[in-house]
Amino acid sequence: MEATAAVAREPHSAFTLEPIVIENPRAGEVIVEIEAVGICHTDLAARDGALPTALPAVLGHEGCGVVREVGAGVTKVAPGDRVGITFNSCGQCPSCNAGAPSYCHQFMHLAYDGARDDGSGPITTTEGEKLTGMFFGQSSFATYALAFERNVVKVPTDVPAEILAPLGCGLQTGAGAVLKSLDCRPGSSLLVAGAGSVGLAAVMGGVVRELATIIAIEPHASRRELALELGATHVIDPAAGPVADQVRAIAPAGVDYAIDTSGVPAVVESLLASMTFHGKVGLIGVPANPEASVPLTIINTLAMGVTITGIIEGDSVPDEFIPELVELYKAGKFPVDKLVTTFPFDKINDAVDAQHRGEVLKPVLLQN
Numbered sequence: 097m098e099a100t101a102a103v104a105r106e107p108h109s110a111f112t113l114e115p116i117v118i119e120n121p122r123a124g125e126v127i128v129e130i131e132a133v134g135i136c137h138t139d140l141a142a143r144d145g146a147l148p149t150a151l152p153a154v155l156g157h158e159g160c161g162v163v164r165e166v167g168a169g170v171t172k173v174a175p176g177d178r179v180g181i182t183f184n185s186c187g188q189c190p191s192c193n194a195g196a197p198s199y200c201h202q203f204m205h206l207a208y209d210g211a212r213d214d215g216s217g218p219i220t221t222t223e224g225e226k227l228t229g230m231f232f233g234q235s236s237f238a239t240y241a242l243a244f245e246r247n248v249v250k251v252p253t254d255v256p257a258e259i260l261a262p263l264g265c266g267l268q269t270g271a272g273a274v275l276k277s278l279d280c281r282p283g284s285s286l287l288v289a290g291a292g293s294v295g296l297a298a299v300m301g302g303v304v305r306e307l308a309t310i311i312a313i314e315p316h317a318s319r320r321e322l323a324l325e326l327g328a329t330h331v332i333d334p335a336a337g338p339v340a341d342q343v344r345a346i347a348p349a350g351v352d353y354a355i356d357t358s359g360v361p362a363v364v365e366s367l368l369a370s371m372t373f374h375g376k377v378g379l380i381g382v383p384a385n386p387e388a389s390v391p392l393t394i395i396n397t398l399a400m401g402v403t404i405t406g407i408i409e410g411d412s413v414p415d416e417f418i419p420e421l422v423e424l425y426k427a428g429k430f431p432v433d434k435l436v437t438t439f440p441f442d443k444i445n446d447a448v449d450a451q452h453r454g455e456v457l458k459p460v461l462l463q464n
């Protein structure tokens with residue numbers, strides 16, 4: 097079928113809107129008519145060459161839309177079903193079998209390589225030029241996307257598409273970090289570094305979990321204000337002095353949980369210095385330098401029983417967690433609308449620029 101996609105052709109360059117051709121769905125595949133798609137930092141990292149995705153490519157991995165065609169053997173959804181599209185997983189490896197699909201042994205391949213096991217890909221230009229597709233099993237910066245039965249989740253028709261789309265990656269990551277990965281104890285304390293959309297989703301998750309203390313570290317005043325509005329009990333401006341000192345002025349023994357969304361080594365070090373006994377630190381933010389590391393004081397770490405864990409997609413099992421988040425939104429407990437700014441799909445470059453300037457937290461593109 098023919099569709100229109102925003103194609104990434106060159107690193108650090110604008111997306112170009114182009115007509116594309118998408119293959120018919122094979123076994124286990126589905127075609128989704130996209131209603132909305134969020135823009136996530138990972139899309140831009142892929143465009144700019146920081147990830148192993150070959151250009152030209154159709155990116156986009158927070159899609160929401162309506163199933164139009166299904167391949168052989170698909171039973172979870174049928175044409176006409178509205179779905180959110182999330183990360184893909186193989187369904188067969190030890191992690192998938194253990195109910196931890198975000199740690200799928202094929203995650204990198206399925207997210208970034210854009211090729212089926214036989215090496216084929218489903219997208220070309222109308223001139224026959226091959227484009228990398230299947231980005232996170234979707235490539236949803238387009239009017240239609242080829243996804244998989246495994247990475248679509250049925251969603252209700254009475255919630256706006258711009259609310260549903262970002263649940264597929266950024267927001268389930270932040271909320272899942274609190275509710276699933278760290279499984280924070282009600283009444284405990286949480287420190288969140290960075291009040292972008294992922295960090296603010298963690299703050300909202302902390303409110304859902306009824307944490308007693310939620311501290312957000314954020315350099316921008318407007319984002320600190322929003323963190324307070326969304327339920328943070330305290331905010332810290334890193335320019336106001338050493339973060340660990342500021343944290344201990346609020347929680348003298350240190351915090352029970354900390355989440356980094358920055359990927360900045362100095363920030364992670366400040367979290368490690370802010371922990372109490374048996375604390376848990378979750379790492380979400382992807383560092384600009386793949387070699388980035390932090391020193392670990394062995395004796396402090398073992399004596400205090402501190403756990404440091406990496407977090408992908410908030411340990412979400414999307415078929416369960418995305419409906420949970422939708423219910424929380426409907427109950428007014430997960431106000432995604434406070435984070436989202438919509439743009440028409442053909443204004444994708446304006447949306448990227450606005451996010452780059454820090455004017456919007458979670459840009460979501462709408463098809464008309």
Ligand SMILES: [Zn+2]
Pocket residue numbers: 185186187188189190191192193197199200201202
């Ligand atoms: Zn797997």
Ligand SMILES: [Zn+2]
Pocket residue numbers: 136137138139157265266
């Ligand atoms: Zn993402």
